[in-house]
Amino acid sequence: MRIVIGQGSCGIAAGAEKVRKALLAANVNPADVSITGCIGMCYLEPIVDIYDDDNNLTRLVKVSENDAAAIASFVESGDVKAVENLVVTEEDSEFLSKQTRIALRNCGVINPEQIDAYTNAGGYTALKKALCELSPEEVIEIIKTSGLAGRGGAGFPTWFKWNAARQSAGDEKYLICNADEGDPGAFMDRAVIESDPHNLIEGMLIGAYAIGAKHAVVYVRAEYPLAIKRLKNAIAQAKDKGIIGENIFGTGFSCDFTIKAGAGAFVCGEETALIESLEGHRGMPRLKPPFPAQSGFWRKPSNINNVETFANVAWIINNGGEAFAAMGTEGSKGTKVFAVTGKVKRSGLVEIPMGKTLRDVIFDIGGGMKTDKPFKAVQMGGPSGGCIPSDLIDTVIDYKALGATGAIMGSGGMVVMDESTCMVGMAKFFLDFTAKESCGKCIHCRIGTKRMLEMLERITKGEGKEGDIELLEELCYSIKDGALCGLGQTAPNPVLTTIKYFRDEYEAHIKDKKCPAGECSDLIEYRIIADKCKGCTLCARNCPVNAISGTVKNPHVINTEKCIKCGKCYSSCRFGAIVKE
Structure with missing residues (x-):
């Protein structure tokens, strides 16, 4: 049998490396053990796939190092009873089968x-086909037929x-991959680089051939060390095989690869700010025109696409371009990858054809709400992006339909929220992020986002006043x-x-001066209902500031002046005696 352990960042964080060592x-047999990347079922990590001699798969999920002996017994005997408590359920298997x-x-x-x-999975055949059978113009025409649009x-188009x-004049051109994935909750690009780095390299080489570039650059955030490590390894392997470098496949086409580890500035997701960073400058956007296609990296014609593209x-x-175009909607072709996170049962990576609805992703594939x-x-x-409410759950996933709600497709982050989420607090969270990430070059962004954030902070503290909503809209x-x-x-x-x-x-x-979701700490108050309190003292023992007093078997009382509203009393009460108001 062959044992394959999922070792993307999510798997390793969940303990996959400990599982490997325990096995x-x-x-x-060490020769029977190998690794793979993230399959997208992040909520079930660590994942161990076991293939028998006929390549039949048994998938084990939520594996721990303590399960090593049982897995070893299954590998030796073939009796699945040894690991039946670890086998993925049919319901969870639908997470992948519906994609x-x-x-x-x-x-x-x-x-x-x-x-x-x-290569055994068909890798680099497309590159060989492009270089040996197609002209650059024919490659571009195939991409045009496909309807592939930038996934960043x-x-x-x-x-x-x-x-x-x-078409830009000049012998020196650059093809750049934007792997500066900065959205909170987004990890699509990271997963692709960690799990399938050669696919990125092949796509970039085809793009370089199409535009006439001899230099390819991957700009990836330094916070992705595993992705950088595996990409460096893949580049070295491709060079050894003659796939990167001079005279690729004997066609006369040459292209080299470099990696730039960025410092993690969100603004560097904007292509001209990324170019500034590549050149060693502070990441700040340039005025356009000229566009990068005419004057980009080192003022040479450049093309920038993101990893998923x-x-x-x-x-x-x-x-063929027609096969890709056959999926999706009239204005949005092909598939799209989403990182589904938040209050959803099955969090992870989801790839679906455009034209599916938000309900399809959140409830059919994602399994619905994790809580009751x-x-x-959902924040898209x-x-x-923007927040799309529950009554728009049947919105079609394409650029036009999502844009009509006020949200955007973005790079593919999808944060699911339930009734316990304060929407004012959610807006404040994202604005706090963008205000801090503003490069400061233009006044509207540098000062405007700061003023908006101050207003939202006041509102969530109960210090909002009449006219704040209208002023927020005007500033927006x-x-x-x-x-x-x-x-x-x-x-x-x-x-x-x-x-x-x-x-x-x-x-x-x-x-x-109330938070309907009960999330803004300055606007909530904890109170003990005397009739329900059993005097078990559990709440008092969990209070970090000794704000709860009372004797055993008698109702307790919360000193609201001392209370720091941490919620430990509320979560520890077994009798529903503590209410949040």
Whole structure:
């Protein structure tokens, strides 16, 4: 039998490396043990896949190092009873079976550290086809037919950017991959690089051939050490095979690869700020025009796409642009990867054809709400996106439909919220992020986001006043109209959408000095109902500031002046005697 252990960042964080070491200590043949990346079922990590001699799969989930002996027994005997408590359920298996995986097709399936695993899965055949059978113009035409749009958020047609760079004059051109994934809760690009780095390399090489670039650069955030490690390894392996470097496949096409580890500035997700950072300057956006296709890296024609965009390219070349275009909607072709997080049962990576609905992702694939509280909203597009309420759960996932709600597709972050989430607090969270990440180049973004954040902080503290909502809206539109780059232009989106769909929560904070979700600590109060209190003293023992007094078997009392509203008493009470108001 062959044992494959999921070792993406999520798997390792959950204990996958400890599981691997425990299996080796349990006398499992080291030659039978290998690794893979993240298959997307992050909520079930660590995951161990066991293939028998006929390549039949038994998937074990939530494995711990203590399960090593049972797994070793199963490998030796083939009797699944030894591990039946670990076998993935049919319900959880639907998480993958209901997806259409193109960008993620090899993730969690092949060994990301071995080039042979990629080539055995059909890797680099698309590159060979492009270089040996197609002209650069024909490659661009196939991408045009596919309808592939940039997966970094803007959704700009990929072929158009490639064609603009190709037609720009100059012998020295650059192809750049934007792997500066900065949205809170987004990890699509990281998973692709960690799990299938050769797919990224192949897509980039095809893009470089199409635009006439001899230099390819991957700009990846330094907070992704495993992704950088595996990408470096993949580049070295491809060089050894002659896939990167001079005269690739004997066609005369040459291209080298470099990696730039960025410092993690969110603004560097904007292409011109990324270029500034690549050149060693502070990451701040440039005025456009000229666009990067005419004057980019070192003022040379450059093309920038994100990881997921490149991850689709090889599949499109091998299968044809028509096959990709057959999926999705009229204006949004192909599939899209989402990182589904928050109050959802099955969190992880989901790839679905455009045209599916939010309900399909959150309830059908994601399994619905993790808590017993009803679905309230989903945040799409990260700090640049917006909150979509529960009554729009059947919104179609494409660029136009999501844009009509006030949210955006973004790079694919999807944060699910239930009724316990304060929407004013959610807007404050994202605005706090964008205000800190503003590069400061333009006044509207630098000062405007700070003033908005101060207002939201006042409102969540119960210090809001009449007219604050209208002033917030006015500031939002001023910032959108005046900001230089996409960071400032989209920073107001979480505020605008929460005001649009949850205005009553803003009014409750301002007029009633109450947080309907019970999340803003300055606006809540804990009280003990005397008739329900059994005097067990558990709440008093859990209070970190000794704000609860009372004797055994008698009702207790909370000193509201001493109470720091940490909620430990509320969560520890077994009798429902403590209420949050």
